[in-house]
Amino acid sequence: MTLPMVVPQEGLPSRVRIHEVGARDGLQNEKATVPTEVKAEFIHRLADAGLTTIEATSFVHPKWVPQLADAEQLFPRLADVKADLPVLVPNERGLERALALGATRVAVFASASESFAKANLNRTLDEALAMFEPTVARAKEAGVHVRGYLSMCFGDPWEGPVPVPQVVQVCRALLDMGCDELSLGDTIGVATAGHVRALLTALNEAGIPTQALGVHFHDTYGQALANTYAALQHGVTTVDSSAGGLGGCPFAKSATGNLATEDLVWMLQGLGIDTGVDLDRLVATSEWMADHLGRPSPSRTVRALSHKEQ
Amino acid sequence: MTLPMVVPQEGLPSRVRIHEVGARDGLQNEKATVPTEVKAEFIHRLADAGLTTIEATSFVHPKWVPQLADAEQLFPRLADVKADLPVLVPNERGLERALALGATRVAVFASASESFAKANLNRTLDEALAMFEPTVARAKEAGVHVRGYLSMCFGDPWEGPVPVPQVVQVCRALLDMGCDELSLGDTIGVATAGHVRALLTALNEAGIPTQALGVHFHDTYGQALANTYAALQHGVTTVDSSAGGLGGCPFAKSATGNLATEDLVWMLQGLGIDTGVDLDRLVATSEWMADHLGRPSPSRTVRALSHKEQ
Numbered sequence: 001m002t003l004p005m006v007v008p009q010e011g012l013p014s015r016v017r018i019h020e021v022g023a024r025d026g027l028q029n030e031k032a033t034v035p036t037e038v039k040a041e042f043i044h045r046l047a048d049a050g051l052t053t054i055e056a057t058s059f060v061h062p063k064w065v066p067q068l069a070d071a072e073q074l075f076p077r078l079a080d081v082k083a084d085l086p087v088l089v090p091n092e093r094g095l096e097r098a099l100a101l102g103a104t105r106v107a108v109f110a111s112a113s114e115s116f117a118k119a120n121l122n123r124t125l126d127e128a129l130a131m132f133e134p135t136v137a138r139a140k141e142a143g144v145h146v147r148g149y150l151s152m153c154f155g156d157p158w159e160g161p162v163p164v165p166q167v168v169q170v171c172r173a174l175l176d177m178g179c180d181e182l183s184l185g186d187t188i189g190v191a192t193a194g195h196v197r198a199l200l201t202a203l204n205e206a207g208i209p210t211q212a213l214g215v216h217f218h219d220t221y222g223q224a225l226a227n228t229y230a231a232l233q234h235g236v237t238t239v240d241s242s243a244g245g246l247g248g249c250p251f252a253k254s255a256t257g258n259l260a261t262e263d264l265v266w267m268l269q270g271l272g273i274d275t276g277v278d279l280d281r282l283v284a285t286s287e288w289m290a291d292h293l294g295r296p297s298p299s300r301t302v303r304a305l306s307h308k309e310q
Numbered sequence: 311m312t313l314p315m316v317v318p319q320e321g322l323p324s325r326v327r328i329h330e331v332g333a334r335d336g337l338q339n340e341k342a343t344v345p346t347e348v349k350a351e352f353i354h355r356l357a358d359a360g361l362t363t364i365e366a367t368s369f370v371h372p373k374w375v376p377q378l379a380d381a382e383q384l385f386p387r388l389a390d391v392k393a394d395l396p397v398l399v400p401n402e403r404g405l406e407r408a409l410a411l412g413a414t415r416v417a418v419f420a421s422a423s424e425s426f427a428k429a430n431l432n433r434t435l436d437e438a439l440a441m442f443e444p445t446v447a448r449a450k451e452a453g454v455h456v457r458g459y460l461s462m463c464f465g466d467p468w469e470g471p472v473p474v475p476q477v478v479q480v481c482r483a484l485l486d487m488g489c490d491e492l493s494l495g496d497t498i499g500v501a502t503a504g505h506v507r508a509l510l511t512a513l514n515e516a517g518i519p520t521q522a523l524g525v526h527f528h529d530t531y532g533q534a535l536a537n538t539y540a541a542l543q544h545g546v547t548t549v550d551s552s553a554g555g556l557g558g559c560p561f562a563k564s565a566t567g568n569l570a571t572e573d574l575v576w577m578l579q580g581l582g583i584d585t586g587v588d589l590d591r592l593v594a595t596s597e598w599m600a601d602h603l604g605r606p607s608p609s610r611t612v613r614a615l616s617h618k619e620q
Contacts, residue, residue: 002500004531005464005471009504154315161315189614190312192580193539194319221314222573222610223580225536229503257610263532270502270533300532300567304499 002305003279008272012232015274017053019147019183019214019240020046020261022289024055024088026246028067030293036070038292040077042285046243047083049281051261055107056085059094075101086147092135099142106139107147107183108132110174112167115158116151125166129173140178148179149216153199154191161190164199168206181212183240186227189220189257193230200234214238219245219257225267228259232273239264244286244297260299262286283307312615313589314580322542325584327363329457329493329524329550330356330571332599334365334398336556338377340603346380348602350387352595356553357393359591361571365417366395369404385411396457402445409452416449417457417493418442420484422477425468426461435476439483450488458489459526463509464501471500474509478516481523491522493550496537499530499567503540510544524548529555529567535577538569542583549574554596554607570609572596593617 023043027034034042039057046054056078062069071087075098078085086105089095098106110132111117117128132148139146153167171182184199196215204210215231215238217224228239245260265277283305290297297303333353337344344352349367356364366388372379381397385408388395396415399405408416420442421427427438442458449456463477481492494509506525514520525541525548527534538549555570575587593615600607607613 002470004500004502005505007502007505007508009507012504160312190314190580192314192317192577194322194581195315195317197319198317219610220614221576222535222570223577225532226539226577229536229539260532266531267502267533267536270500271504300529304530 004266004270006270006272012271012273013235013237015237016232016268017238018051018261018264018275018277019238020051020054020243021216021240021258022046022243022246022261024058024068026242026244026258028058028065029247030067032293033067034292036073036077039070039074042289043078043081043085045285045288046282047081049285050275050277051083051243051282052276053084053086054081056087058088058090059097060088060090061094064090072097072101075103086145089135089139091131092138095135095139099144103144105145105147107149108135108179109149109151110170111151111156112170113152113156113159113162114166116156119158125170129170132174133177136174136177136179146179147214148174148177148182149185150174150182151185151187153184154186154195155188157188164202167199168202168208171203171208172206175208175212181214181238183214183216183238185216186218189218189223191217191227192223193226196227196230197234200231200236210235211237214240216240217259219259224257224259225263228264229267232271243282244289244302245299246286246289246297257298260297260301262299262301262305266301279305314576316580316582318582322581322583323545323547325547326542326578327548328361328571328574328585328587329548330361330364330553331526331550331568332356332553332556332571334368334378336552336554336568338368338375339557340377342603343377344602346383346387349380349384352599353388353391353395355595355598356592357391359595360585360587361393361592362586363394363396364391366397368398368400369407370398370400371404382407382411385413396455399445399449401441402448405445405449409454413454415455415457417459418445418489419459419461420480421461421466422480423462423466423469423472424476426466429468435480439480442484443487446484446487446489456489457524458484458487458492459495460484460492461495461497463494464496464505465498467498474512477509478512478518481513481518482516485518485522491524491548493524493526493548495526496528499528499533501527501537502533503536506537506540507544510541510546520545521547524550526550527569529569534567534569535573538574539577542581553592554599554612555609556596556599567608570607570611572609572611572615576611589615
């Protein structure tokens with residue numbers, strides 16, 4: 001298989017932890033609902049390909065996300081998976097369901113945008129954040145690791161650019177609540193590299209260490225990998241991505257466009273940054289899932305390394 | 311229209327010259343042959359959108375590239391275009407045809423790969439380079455600006471990685487011949503950011519100034535924009551790209567995958583780097599061309615900013 005020539009670059013991390021979101025963020029945004037046994041095999045295959053953090057599902061109310069309504073059936077099938085398996089919990093009810101099944105890592109999903117809080121929750125940003133307090137407190141009491149997703153860190157569809165100081169304030173609030181790590185999300189994909197560096201610098205200046213931060217870029221405008229590279233240069237070592245670019249339809253205007261794990265791994269391998277991932281096995285897994293979904297993967301690396309004739 | 315938030319980054323150039331290759335490199339790799347009047351309108355529209363360097367066509371033998379067999383008919387229709395209009399000339403015969411029509415900027419197409427010279431020309435690399443000498447000499451005698459394309463600067467399909475010192479040697483040879491600028495091409499899209507910086511550094515160390523260098527990345531593995539960002543950080547101010555990503559079919563394994571000009575402009579605007587391009591007009595132009603080609607643009611920015619319902 002073709003592999004990139006390895007040319008390390010000074011000042012970059014030697015290892016990156018990929019937080020694989022395909023099974024949760026990816027599949028929840030696909031039209032088709034994937035059978036539980038296929039999801040279980042998908043997650044096993046992702047772990048076999050070397051991914052060490054695989055977000056498995058969401059304990060959201062089935063009415064909201066029917067694609068992941070089988071969380072209770074899926075999670076027990078993953079007991080033998082050799083990877084961390086965080087799960088999304090929208091509230092205390094979801095958290096209790098996850099804890100009852102033995103989850104040891106959970107994630108809450110907040111937003112940095114005032115307009116998002118208003119439009120989706122009819123609350124102020126502070127009120128919206130306060131909703132997470134009991135969930136995070138209960139998770140810490142139960143001794144589980146808590147990731148805080150922060151969506152709309154760079155722009156939102158209502159107010160446009162989201163001010164950096166506002167994002168810093170929300171990050172501070174989530175960490176003060178007890179979150180162990182944060183994932184800075186560019187939900188609508190508008191960020192560019194200078195914006196990424198400016199936000200990371202402002203977070204550091206506010207006393208938030210880079211080690212507590214992951215980045216989560218979307219490829220809506222094709223910027224996800226360049227933004228990730230900018231974050232690596234700042235010292236970020238946790239990067240979210242989605243196997244095969246799951247969750248973003250390549251020809252839909254509304255594409256969420258998750259960064260494809262394969263495109264990320266290609267770059268990291270070329271930079272000599274260790275991820276533990278076997279790219280060939282990962283590509284084979286994404287092709288297998290694309291067959292289940294009935295459409296080609298939007299990942300350029302998957303297409304280039306495809307095992308099939310096209 | 312949605313625009314990126316402008317957050318400049320220290321140490322980057324204040325202005326970038328985009329060398330637009332859609333009309334030549336793009337259309338020569340499309341299956342369909344576009345009528346001359348559509349090509350002429352395309353180039354006029356690109357100039358109206360603010361592009362200042364638009365590679366117009368190729369004076370190659372029509373048998374080799376039937377898509378561009380109308381160079382003699384097209385070029386005179388561009389007399390009123392307010393942009394530099396370089397044309398590709400494969401040899402002295404092509405150069406004379408271009409000069410006869412009043413071309414003031416030409417480009418030759420060399421390769422950095424020994425195996426490419428062997429496979430395509432049955433020559434050594436030195437012999438292959440020597441073929442360009444009379445063409446470049448005649449062009450300089452005629453007082454025209456000469457760009458030297460250098461393909462396979464990072465890898466080729468036969469030998470894999472191409473050694474950096476070999477690329478440096480070929481660059482030196484092309485400049486010594488009289489080329490005014492070089493375009494470093496990653497024809498098979500395998501380069502990663504550290505490799506880009508290593509090559510640029512090696513070229514500088516060999517006495518070749520960054521101002522003489524443009525970069526030309528392909529998105530085969532999704533790396534084109536991250537690589538471009540790495541080149542900007544090194545001080546590169548000439549970037550090749552293709553309007554709408556022309557020349558790369560999004561679902562073909564053999565996609566050449568030119569970097570889309572719109573994705574590049576999005577990044578540069580966000581970084582506060584001046585290009586003179588009106589993104590909205592450029593997107594409209596790429597949509598218009600996509601209609602002529604009968605398939606959607608592979609540019610993510612074009613799809614995101616599309617004026618049409620999808």
